[in-house]
Amino acid sequence: MGNENSTLIDPDTPTKTLKDRSLRAVADQIRNGGGKRIVVLTGAGISTAAGIPDFRSPKTGLYHNLARLNLPHAEAVFEISYFRENPYPFYMLAKELYPGKFHPTISHAFIGLLAKRKLLRMLFTQNIDCLERRAGVPGDLIVEAHGSFATQRCIDCKTEFPDDEMPAYVEKGQPPRCKQKGCGGLVKPDIVFFGEQLPSTFFDNRDVPSESDLVLILGTSLTVHPFASLPDMTREVTPRVLFNKERVGTLGHRADDVICLGDCDSGVRKLADELGWRDELERLWRGMVGDEEADRQMQQANVEREMDNEMERLVQGVADKLDISGPQADEDLTANDDGQAGITKEAPTVAAPEEAAGTGSAEKDTKEDSQEKVTSEEAGKGGLPAKDPLSDRGDAAAVAGTETPSGGSSSTPQEIKPKVEDAPKPTASVDAASEQSKGPAASHVMKT
Template sequence: MTEIEATESIPSTSTQGDIESIADNIKNGHISRIVVLTGAGISTSAGIPDFRSPTTGLYDKLAPLKLPYPEAIFHISYFSHSPEPFYAIARARHPGNLKPTISHAFLALLAKKGLLHYLFTQNIDGLEEDAGIPTDKVLWAHGNWKSQHCWKCKTEYPDDLMKRAIHNGEVPYCLKAECGGAIKPNVVFFGQSLPKEFDEKEKVVGQGDLMLVMGTSLKVAPCSTLPRLANKGVPRLLINMEKAGDFGNRKEDVCMLGPCDDGVRRLADLLGWRDELETLWKDAVDAKEDVLKFQDGPSLDECIAKMAAQMDARLGISKGHKNMLENHLSDKFAQMMSKGPSCQ
C-alpha cells in the first residue's frame, strides 16, 4: 500500500479552509449532513478509466475505433445506428466484473454513521450499491446498468439475455420482430434528458453542511452546477486529481489533489476511522467476489482492439469489393475496345 499522496491546495484567504478543521467539525457534530457528488475518478481503481485523462482516459483509448468523435460512443444518435462500439467495451466496463473501491466504501461508511445526507453520482457502474450505500440515499444522475430496454420502442429486455449478449460480445436487439431496435442499458446517453428526480433532488444540496465532490472534472452539466448550490459559508471539499469547477473561489473551499482513494484514506485517518473503513471495504469486495458473473473477461484494451480489427476487416472487404468491381469493369471496357466500337 502506497503512502498518501494527496496534497492540499488551500486558498490563502481561508481561515477555516483546511482538512483538519473539516475532520474536527465532523467529529464534534458540527457537520452532520454531507451532500456528495461523485464522478469517474472514484471508480478508476476498480479498473474503469476516467474519460478525459490523456493516454489513460477512455476517450483516448477509443482512438483505434476511429469514431467521428470520442463521445459518439455514448451519444444516442450514434448508438441508434451503430451500437457495436458501445457493446465492444460493454463487457470490460460491465459492473458485474468490478469491485467497489475504498472511495465507495468511505461513502458507505458515511451512510452507516448517519452522515450521508445524499449522494449524486454521475457514474453508471452501480458500485455505490455494492459498497452498501442505501439506494434511497443515491441518485444515479446518468442511470445505471440495473435494467435495460429497446432504445426504439422502450420495451424492457430480460436480464439473462442481456448478460448473455454482453458476455458474448454481441449487440442485443428488441424481441419484437417488427421493431428490431438495439437494446440500451437504462443509462443516460448524450442527447437524452436526465431523470426527472434530478430537478426534485437539487434542493437537498442547500440542506447540507458539507459539500463533498470526488473524482469529477465538473465539465458535464447539469451535475457540474451542483457544488455552486451549496450555501455560502458551507465548506466544500474537493478530492480530485486536479482543481475543477469554481473550487477555490470561496474561502471555505478545500482541495485535496491526488487519487480519490488516497484522499479518503487520509480523511479517514484524521477522523479515526481507518480500521473501520478498511474492514468495510474488505467485506464489500469479498461479497462482490461471491457474485461475480463475468470473471476472466477480456480487458478494455482487448475489447477495443478486437472491435477495431472487425471494423477494419469490414472496411477492407468493402474497399476490396470496390476495387475488384472497378478492375472488372476496366477489363470489360478494354475487351470491348479491342473488338472495336459496338454497332448498336
C-alpha cells in the same frame, strides 16, 4: 448561493462554520453533529484505482482501442443517432466496462460507511460503473446523473428489458432487441447518450445540496453541466471539501472550502484518520473486495504516486537549470501550528528552451516579474463534454464515467489554503490526455 467571486479566498479570511480550513476541522464538524446531512459528488477519479480504464489516454484509452472499428469519430459510440445505425461498437465498449469486472475503491467504501452511519443525505455521481452500489450505498440515496448499467430499456417504446438476461448479451457484445410484441427495437443500458435528457431523478433532487450541512467532492473535473453546478447550489456557510488532483470549479472561493489535492483514496484515508474511522473503513473495504484486490489497488496507487512525484522532480529540475525558481524557495515548506504543510509559492511559467536562449538583457529586466507568474492549467480530467457544455438545460448530457484524472498535481494529498488570484475560466473542451502530455501544471494555490 451559487454567486461566486472571481478570485480565490484570501488565506487570512476567517472561516464561517469550520474552526479552520483543514480536514481536522471537517472531522470535528462531523463528530460534533454538524455533518448529519452530507452530500457527496463523485466523478471518474474515484474509480480509476479500481482499474477502470480512462477514455482518452493515447494507446491505452478506450477511445484509442475503438479506433479499429472505423467510427466516424470517437464520441460517436455515445451518440444515440449512431447507436441506432450501428449498436455494436457500444456493446463492445460495454463488455469492457460492465459491472462485475471491477471492485470498489476505499473511497467508495467511505461513502458506504457514511450511509451505514446515517450521515449520507445523497450521493450524486457522474459514473456509470455502479461501484457505489457494490460499496453498500442504498439505491434510494444515489442519483446517477448520467445513468448507469443498473437498468436497460428499448430506445423506441421504452419497455424495460429483464435484468437477468442482459449480462449474457453484453458478454457476447450482442445488442438485445425489445421483447414487446410488435416492437423489436434496440435495447440500451440506461446511460445518458448525447442528445438524451438527464434522468428525472437528477432534476427532482437538484436542490438537495442546498439542504446539506457538508459537501464532499471527489474525483471530478466539474466541467460537464448541469452536474458541475451542484457545488454552487450549496449555502455559503456549508463547508465544501474537494478531494482531487487539481482545484476545480469554484472550490477555493468560499471561506469554508477545504482543498485536499492528490488521489481520492489517500485523501479519504486522511479524513478517516481524523475521524477515528480508519480501522473500521479498512476492514469494511477489504471485506468487500478481498485482500488480493485491496493489495493490488494500493500497490498501483503507490506506483502512480511515484510517477507523479518523479514528473514533478523533472519539472523542478528544468526550472532550476533555467534559474527561475525564485528567492522565495526557503518559504516553500513552512509549517503551521497544526503540523500541516505550509505556504508554497507557485512556480513561474517555464519558457521553452528556444525562447529562453535569445532573451539577452531582457531576461534581467523580466526575471523579477517572472517569479511572480504562475501557470494555471485547469485540465478537466478528460470528461467528455456535452455538445452545449455551458448549458444548464440538461438536454445535451455528456456520458458519465468518461473523465480521466488529470496529472497536474502530486498524488500525495495536501490540504491547501488558496491565495487571492484571478479564478481560471473552466473550459469543458479540454482534452485531459493532451494536457497530461505537457507535464504537471504549476501549483497555483497555497498549501496549509
